[in-house]
Amino acid sequence: MSSELITLLSTTLTFFSIYVILSLSLNLEYGFTGIPNFGKVFFFSLGAYVTGTFVPRVMHFLFQIDEPICSATASTKRIVLGIQEPAALMMIFIMSLILSGIIGAVVGYILSYPSLKLRGDYLAISLLIVAELCRVFVRTEPSIVCGTNGIGGLPNPFIWIEDAITKEVSYSTLSATIAFLTYFFIQRIVNSPYGRVLKSIRDDELASQLLGKDVKKFKSEVLMFASSLSAIAGCLYAFFIGFVYPDDFIIVWTMYAWLMLLLGGVGNNRGVVLGSLVMVMIDRGLRRIPSFWLSLPFDISYLRGIIFMVLLLVIIMYRPRGIFPEKPLETPAKKVFETFIRNSLKFKKNNLINSSE
Amino acid sequence: MSESLLYLQEVTKSFGGLKAVNKVSLKIPEKSIIGLIGPNGSGKTTLFNLISGVLYPDSGQIFFRGLRIDRMPPHERFKLGLCYAFQIPRIFRGMTVLENTMVSLKKQLGEQFLIAPFRRKWINQEVKNAERVLSVLEDAQLVNLYDKLSSELSGGQIKLLQLVRTITSEPKLFLLDEPGAGVAPSLAKEIFRKISRLRDEEDLTFFIIEHRLDLLFDIVDKVYVMNRGEIIAEGRPEEIIENSKVKEAYLGG
Ligand SMILES: Nc1ncnc2c1ncn2[C@@H]1O[C@H](COP(=O)(O)OP(=O)(O)OP(=O)(O)O)[C@@H](O)[C@H]1O
Numbered sequence A: 001m002s003s004e005l006i007t008l009l010s011t012t013l014t015f016f017s018i019y020v021i022l023s024l025s026l027n028l029e030y031g032f033t034g035i036p037n038f039g040k041v042f043f044f045s046l047g048a049y050v051t052g053t054f055v056p057r058v059m060h061f062l063f064q065i066d067e068p069i070c071s072a073t074a075s076t077k078r079i080v081l082g083i084q085e086p087a088a089l090m091m092i093f094i095m096s097l098i099l100s101g102i103i104g105a106v107v108g109y110i111l112s113y114p115s116l117k118l119r120g121d122y123l124a125i126s127l128l129i130v131a132e133l134c135r136v137f138v139r140t141e142p143s144i145v146c147g148t149n150g151i152g153g154l155p156n157p158f159i160w161i162e163d164a165i166t167k168e169v170s171y172s173t174l175s176a177t178i179a180f181l182t183y184f185f186i187q188r189i190v191n192s193p194y195g196r197v198l199k200s201i202r203d204d205e206l207a208s209q210l211l212g213k214d215v216k217k218f219k220s221e222v223l224m225f226a227s228s229l230s231a232i233a234g235c236l237y238a239f240f241i242g243f244v245y246p247d248d249f250i251i252v253w254t255m256y257a258w259l260m261l262l263l264g265g266v267g268n269n270r271g272v273v274l275g276s277l278v279m280v281m282i283d284r285g286l287r288r289i290p291s292f293w294l295s296l297p298f299d300i301s302y303l304r305g306i307i308f309m310v311l312l313l314v315i316i317m318y319r320p321r322g323i324f325p326e327k328p329l330e331t332p333a334k335k336v337f338e339t340f341i342r343n344s345l346k347f348k349k350n351n352l353i354n355s356s357e
Numbered sequence B: 001m002s003e004s005l006l007y008l009q010e011v012t013k014s015f016g017g018l019k020a021v022n023k024v025s026l027k028i029p030e031k032s033i034i035g036l037i038g039p040n041g042s043g044k045t046t047l048f049n050l051i052s053g054v055l056y057p058d059s060g061q062i063f064f065r066g067l068r069i070d071r072m073p074p075h076e077r078f079k080l081g082l083c084y085a086f087q088i089p090r091i092f093r094g095m096t097v098l099e100n101t102m103v104s105l106k107k108q109l110g111e112q113f114l115i116a117p118f119r120r121k122w123i124n125q126e127v128k129n130a131e132r133v134l135s136v137l138e139d140a141q142l143v144n145l146y147d148k149l150s151s152e153l154s155g156g157q158i159k160l161l162q163l164v165r166t167i168t169s170e171p172k173l174f175l176l177d178e179p180g181a182g183v184a185p186s187l188a189k190e191i192f193r194k195i196s197r198l199r200d201e202e203d204l205t206f207f208i209i210e211h212r213l214d215l216l217f218d219i220v221d222k223v224y225v226m227n228r229g230e231i232i233a234e235g236r237p238e239e240i241i242e243n244s245k246v247k248e249a250y251l252g253g
């Protein structure tokens, strides 16, 4: 394989992993618990902001860099130090992931209060606004990630690897591992009595309460966990592209997450992974097409939006429940019933055979 | 008060200017079947909503098993053994019959976030629970439908599911709002027979709103009659039929 192709696949895999974490966490919130989180980009950006704030400051402290954090020379120095000090860099990376996760969880917990009070559509709009306000705030407040300019010089944790391809592949493998763990864990959580309670809250919150479920507790746990995951995805993204730029975190991220969910199948994790794959392939693929290939009367970057919206319409019209519709939960209780039904059928069959003899 | 399972004292609830429930006091003894009747809009459902925790009263007190519950959130009332079946069934429409029934069980280990991912910790309890649910669903003739979405059931089956799903949750008192409404006559009879059997065999207590008096009067020990938010009469079925106030309320509208 040519190195260019490997780089393309590797980048695609990294983006796929980030999308999967985002869309799976949204599925947990909306597909299973019925919380319409339209502020997805907010929790995602949180991880990036934490990374953009934490990494440079720690590096400046550890390595006594004198230049101001936002300066171009400081940014170069951080990259150079990243190459020279792999161990410290890895530590900083891991700490950023953990810190993003923790802060995501805390903010998720705080925001679970309004989300318990507000009804679906109001909550959706409120979260949408929170996300946008946060972006505007961060871009105007230079002390966080250098305002509108954003902050650069976040060294990739594998920057010290000399071979460019190995470096790329290492990071995408790491991202994919985190995405896989997310999938595995959410599948476990959902196919259990816990997941049953979440679905009951989604279907009828009051009835669930009347069956002894502490709806507030479940909802805030879900929001904490999902926000934590989103922030981790944001941290991965920041390290991948190497800078944090507030105007990157516009509503499009939220829309993408929803699109992946609707495409793949609300309430079906496997479907959501597939939805993410479709999205990332279109998204990455279109970026590779040089604009002179297609003579379009508009900028090629708009083509993506058009394709996604057409895709959404087609899905809503022909497969309203997504590519893989939701299925009953795979719990041990279901196994018990399956066995019982199978045995009773066998029993009946034997009876028929016996009586006919 | 000590011998009654449920005890209401001057419970009042208004919607704007309308006193939907006005100073209602009543007692439900343990292991009894008590009826609640009254014309449309007399406040019966509102009263059940107050007992179950769907609504909180403006004033008055509610005691259940000796505990004051009128400010308790609904999920804690359920844990004490209070089950409520709505007039218009509220089942979980996106869940199967089995899931609907399993979710109603109490104290499930796997319902804790940090335990749920570790199957080994809760699988034994889950299998035991499933076996209990199996016998309940068999009894209700819903077992073959266990993997069907509950929204695909017939109206009568939905009503039945709402009723039976809580039986395994160690209930003490059932509040049933019109269990016979919208159900085929034969199934309705079957439901009422079952209620009577559950009281005798499992020592359960029932408080039932029902418009079909023929069904209700066959099994109840005592009936309360409501009109315009107030209890206007109480007594055994045969006394209620003769009561002039009751006749007036029904005829006068
Ligand atoms: N949430 C509410 N807001 C405002 N008014 C309400 C509300 N719930 C009930 N009411 C009113 O309170 C009164 C009592 O209603 P309720 O549903 O308790 O009557 P009911 O005895 O159950 O009637 P039915 O036999 O028709 O079921 C009615 O006038 C009704 O319109």
Ligand SMILES: [Mg+2]
Pocket (backbone or CB within 6 Å): B044, B045, B046, B087, B177
């Ligand atoms: Mg009513």
